[in-house]
Each structure stands twice: as C-alpha cells, then as structure tokens.
Amino acid sequence: MSCDGRGASLNVLNVSWGPKTNLFLVRDVSFSLEAGNRLAIVGPNGAGKTSLLRCLYRGVTPLEGRVEIDGEDMRTLSAQAAARRVAVVLQEMPADFPFTVLDVVMMGRIPRRQGLTGWTDNDRAQVAHCLEHLDLVPMANRQFATLSGGEKQRVLVARALAQEPDIIILDEPTNHLDIRHQLEILHLLAGLKLTIVTTLHDINLAGAFATHVALMRDGRMVGFGLPNEVLTTHAISTTFGVTALSHPAQGNAAARFSFSLKTA
Structure with missing residues (x-):
C-alpha cells in the first residue's frame, strides 16, 4: 500500500462532549463524509472545533452519540486498530525533539508493529516512500529541532x-x-487519496481547500455542506460577528471574502 492510503467514510452521529455533563463544549453534532473527501471545520475561537476533533480521533470519548469509520463504531476498536485507521497531526509542535527526521517518520510505523519485533523491510519501504512523497529525503538525517516550521509540519x-x-x-x-x-x-x-478532516482559521483557505465545510458556533454545527453553500456572507457575518463581503470567483477558484468590524 502507498503512504497516501485509500480513505474511509466518516459518520458522526449526535456527538456531544464536555469535561462535565453540565458543561458541553460540543453539542449534538452530526455529519457524514464519504471516503476521499476533505472537510474543513471553521468557526470563532471557543466554537468547539478542537474538542470535536478530539472526539473524532478518540482523544476523548463522547458523552453522547458515536463516531463511525466505514460504519464501524470507533469505541469497538482497540487502540492499535484505531491508530491504523486514523492518524493525527496536532497543533502543538514539539520545539526540541531529539530525533532525526527519519526517526520521527519511522514512529508512524509503531501501530503496524507486531509485538516487540523490530522494523521490517516493509516498514522501511513505507517510510522511504513517505519521505520521497513529501520531498524529505535530502533532510532525512537532520535533527528535527533544526527544521523550519514548514519543514517540521x-x-x-x-x-x-x-x-x-x-x-x-x-x-x-x-x-x-x-x-x-x-x-x-x-x-x-489535497493531493492525497485520504479522507481529511482539519480545522482552519482562514475562511478563504478553507473554501479553496475543502470539498466540504462545517461551520461551528458555541459548540454546535450551524452549517455543513459544499463550501459555496455554507460559506455565505450572511453565515460568516453572523457566526464571527463581522461584516463579510464576497468577491466573485475567478474561473474554477472559490469565492473569496474580505472582512471588517461591524459598525453601530
């Protein structure tokens, strides 16, 4: 299998979560994403975007509802099985990681290991393919801590x-x-054959990148669908408390927005 996978469907069914049952940070979120699609979750700070992601990758267990991959409830999977289906790239980037680039990428093979066996030829081949795919071969032996932000990402x-x-x-x-x-x-x-779910602050980047957009406010999903259906001037203005102006799309590009503070 190549390092860009095949994708899987993702169903989120009435998911709610919070640190306490009377303090929900995510409330009654439902959506379905077909294999190979890309979802951008947008919304103001405190909207529940990161908390929702944690429910999707089992960082936390929903207090209500469930998350399904290809129709299978995530809660029924072992930790290793879940790690083989879902990979996560978090916002917190380690500043001083005492490993080489090759070491860091090789860590991605841990969920595929059988018992305490060492790295196999297949492990090394998969890592080599991923390094090549992301143009990282020239820096494979560099220390991760010496890389730029873009290289680390x-x-x-x-x-x-x-x-x-x-x-x-x-x-x-x-x-x-x-x-x-x-x-x-x-x-x-966008070039990977994977199902992708990401949070993004930039509305214009989200509209250009995603096949689907979820708009969140106060822990609830207030819009889900194609970017041009969800990202309207009214929805953006209402959700973010700004005045949004839409600029016509050029060719196949998504519509772009500019923003200003609302005046009294």
Missing part, C-alpha cells in the same frame, strides 16, 4: 502517512506558517 504529516491511515485529522495545520508554506501544506494534503 511536512515531517509530522509524513509520520501520520507512514501509519497507512484511511483518515488523517489535523488541528490548524497552517498555524504559524507563512503564506507560501500554508499553500504548500494544503496543496500536499
């Missing part, structure tokens, strides 16, 4: 892909990256 994506997952979940993969590296990461992800 590519390494962490390569580690996730080395798991051979069907779904990859990312929390703000463009955070702290300059414009060029933001576009490079999203272009890379």
Whole structure:
C-alpha cells in the first residue's frame, strides 16, 4: 500500500462532549463524509472545533452519540486498530525533539508493529516512500529541532502517512506558517487519496481547500455542506460577528471574502 492510503467514510452521529455533563463544549453534532473527501471545520475561537476533533480521533470519548469509520463504531476498536485507521497531526509542535527526521517518520510505523519485533523491510519501504512523497529525503538525517516550521509540519504529516491511515485529522495545520508554506501544506494534503478532516482559521483557505465545510458556533454545527453553500456572507457575518463581503470567483477558484468590524 502507498503512504497516501485509500480513505474511509466518516459518520458522526449526535456527538456531544464536555469535561462535565453540565458543561458541553460540543453539542449534538452530526455529519457524514464519504471516503476521499476533505472537510474543513471553521468557526470563532471557543466554537468547539478542537474538542470535536478530539472526539473524532478518540482523544476523548463522547458523552453522547458515536463516531463511525466505514460504519464501524470507533469505541469497538482497540487502540492499535484505531491508530491504523486514523492518524493525527496536532497543533502543538514539539520545539526540541531529539530525533532525526527519519526517526520521527519511522514512529508512524509503531501501530503496524507486531509485538516487540523490530522494523521490517516493509516498514522501511513505507517510510522511504513517505519521505520521497513529501520531498524529505535530502533532510532525512537532520535533527528535527533544526527544521523550519514548514519543514517540521511536512515531517509530522509524513509520520501520520507512514501509519497507512484511511483518515488523517489535523488541528490548524497552517498555524504559524507563512503564506507560501500554508499553500504548500494544503496543496500536499489535497493531493492525497485520504479522507481529511482539519480545522482552519482562514475562511478563504478553507473554501479553496475543502470539498466540504462545517461551520461551528458555541459548540454546535450551524452549517455543513459544499463550501459555496455554507460559506455565505450572511453565515460568516453572523457566526464571527463581522461584516463579510464576497468577491466573485475567478474561473474554477472559490469565492473569496474580505472582512471588517461591524459598525453601530
């Protein structure tokens, strides 16, 4: 199998979660995503985006509802089986990781190991393929801590892909990256044969990258569908408390928005 997988369907059914039963950060969220599609979750700070992601990759267990992969309840999977289906790239990037790029990407093979056996020829082949796929071969022996932010992000994506997952979940993969590296990461992800779920702050990047968009506010999903259906000036203005203006799309590009503060 290549490191870009095949994708899997994702069904989220009436999921609610919070640190206490009387304090829900995610409430009654439901959506379905077919294999190979890309979902961008957008919304203001505190909308519940990261908490929802944690429910999707079993960082927390929903207090209500369930998450299904290809119709199978995530709660029925062992930790190893879940890690073989879902890979995660979190927003918190380690600042001082005392490993080489090769070491970090090889860690993605841990869910595929059988018992205490060492790395197999297949493990090494998969990692080599992922390094090549993300143009990381020239820096394979460099220390992870010496890389730029964009390079580190590519390494962490390569580690996730080395798991051979069907779904990859990312929390703000463009955070702290300059414009060029933001576009490079999203272009890379868009070319994978995987189901992708990511949070994004930038509305314009979300509309250009995703096949589907989920709009969240106060822990609830207030919109889900194609980008041009969900990302309207009214929905954006209402959700973020700003005035959004839409600029006509050029060719096949998604519509773009500009924003200003609401005036009294």
